[in-house]
Amino acid sequence: MGQPAAVGSGSEAAGGSETAGGSKRREVCQMEISMPAEKLASAYKTMVTIRKAEEAFQKLFLEGKVPGFIHLYLGEEAVAAGVCLDLRQDDFVTSTHRGHGHFIAKGADLKKIAAEILGKETGLCRGRGGSMHMTDVENGLYGSTGIVGGGFPPAAGLALAAKKRKTGQVAVCFCGDGSVNEGTFHESINLAAIWDLPVVFVCENNLYAQSAPQEYHQKVRDIYRRAEGYGIPGISVDGMDVFAVYDAAAAAVKRAREGGGPTLLECRTYLFSGHYVGDAKAYRYPEEMRYYQTERDCIKLFRERVSGEGLMEESELAAIDSCVEKEVGAVVAFAETSPFPSEAGLTQHVY
């Protein structure tokens, strides 16, 4: 079975003394929730919004209404939600081809995201980009890209600008386990390290790079350990637990903002979707898919925790669910009824 031993085991990871960079693994079942009470509802709402929006986009795709192809974030909601919770509007995010969750969590207008996916004039990029190539400068979303590894150098560069200009802004770079095999990962994290740049590299390790299992494309599966090679802190958390993600991300963002330099934050997560909608996932273990979908669903885990500890009422959770459903419905209607772009603008803004 290909499941890494540490996930879901609740046991302390063996091996690896504290290094100069402070690399460590944080296991599941946080003893204490560090997320402030006033942010609980927001974290939940973000995860539910991503879940319901992605399900809606999937439905639209299967109805033939989405041009091209889409890569959904289903299953990984806790990562985007936890990481973005403490970000300012003017903090930067570089995203990937699987970026809808990042955009939603960072505060991009869901209507404009949906319209962009459908290729409408009212979309974030006026239909020019589509699902894989979105950008939202107003919310610091530098851009998703169809080129894996394309977001590493920009994240370092945005952090460089923030540092030189003393703005206090932080850059967050989302990436996957496959992408850290790109040369740009090495180059960018090294730049960030030697120049103490305010950037957090968030690696969504979902065990697969398209159809290649992680144990094939990488010998060392604990990606956080690479941080030691650059002399920066590295940490690995259960990416299905938004509390664990938040705890580590908030600390890393704070450290960066206060001049403490970069962090490599590995979030161990899992994709419920295929690589794109239509992927039969025949390269994945069925038991593994079942395990994550039934026992490691971040929304389910959150609900269990806050209900069990009396942190949120069921009625409040249900109200959020219902509110999000209505919003997503309105968003889909907006996107579907929006006009397509006119060809008159084909060569606008080239230079």
Added chain:
Amino acid sequence: MSEERIITYAQAVREAMIQEMERDEEILFLGQDISGGAGREAEGMGDTWGGSFGVSRGMSTRLGAGRVMDCPLSEAGYMGAAAAASTAGLRVIAELMFDDFLWLAGDQLFNGAAKLKYLSSGGQSCRLTVRTVTGGGLNAGMHHSQSLYGPAAHMPGVKVAIPATPYDAKGLLIAAIRDDDPVIVFENKALYGVKGPVPEEAYEVPIGRARIARPGTDATVVTISRMLQEALEAADRLEKRGISIEVVDCRSLSPLDEETIVASVSRTGHLVVADEASGRCGAAADIAALAADRAIDFLDGPVKLVTAPHAPVPFSPTLEKAYLPHAGNIVNAVMESLGLAGSEG
């Protein structure tokens, strides 16, 4: 003479690779997700992807995972490795999933592989075939729809082939694999499903030789990649107006079949070049310059280039449709070159 066997462009590509790899054990095939489920073959989960467009489906099962190797996301790494391995006893086919990724492997291909033979005065050459996929029309967006054979053809030391039919897809790929120089074959993603006659046996289509896809008398339309199909459609429409065009499919950009192109323009006196890539410093411009030099005595009208506008490939269906050149553009260009009125919408 056997009956014509009709298969798809994708099937033709797969057949070329399988036939060559079964004939020659030195051939190794590398690429991202060409197989799928790498490392899980013993569990029956290998070969579960088979390439982005299913082109290599079944190959690792048939030939073994040792010869059909999935690569990590490291284009510079595995392309550079492929090039060097091809000078050290192997013959390598390396796939670049989309030609938009060309830049990631660029240094290794163009500073490395392309210059090795020249530096070594013929002592070393890269028996490397890079297969990649080009073109738009699938609403895949600006990082998955570009046509970048122009920049590749500009680089001395690599050959560039651009098949537009299943027959040429198989024949050019076999020629490329057997060629001891580095060849980049740009397959067109919108053509993978196109069907055509393809002989069962292995055969070569010579690299550097164009094909007259349709003889004609009034104007020459030289096409690159999928513009062949658009030009043939344009030819039918023009025929209804009593205009006969000769459609010349380049099939290769480097070397370029200058003789066939010049001979055709010398017969017809008019030239239109159709290329899906944007125009500035592109392949179409190179062909136009050739005619302006060597066929100048025969040209009776301006050389017209039918290309995409100077902008990234847009995603939205309405924009992409307006962006990509089509038969109507070719008809209009022919009419303009002939100095005739009456364009198509």
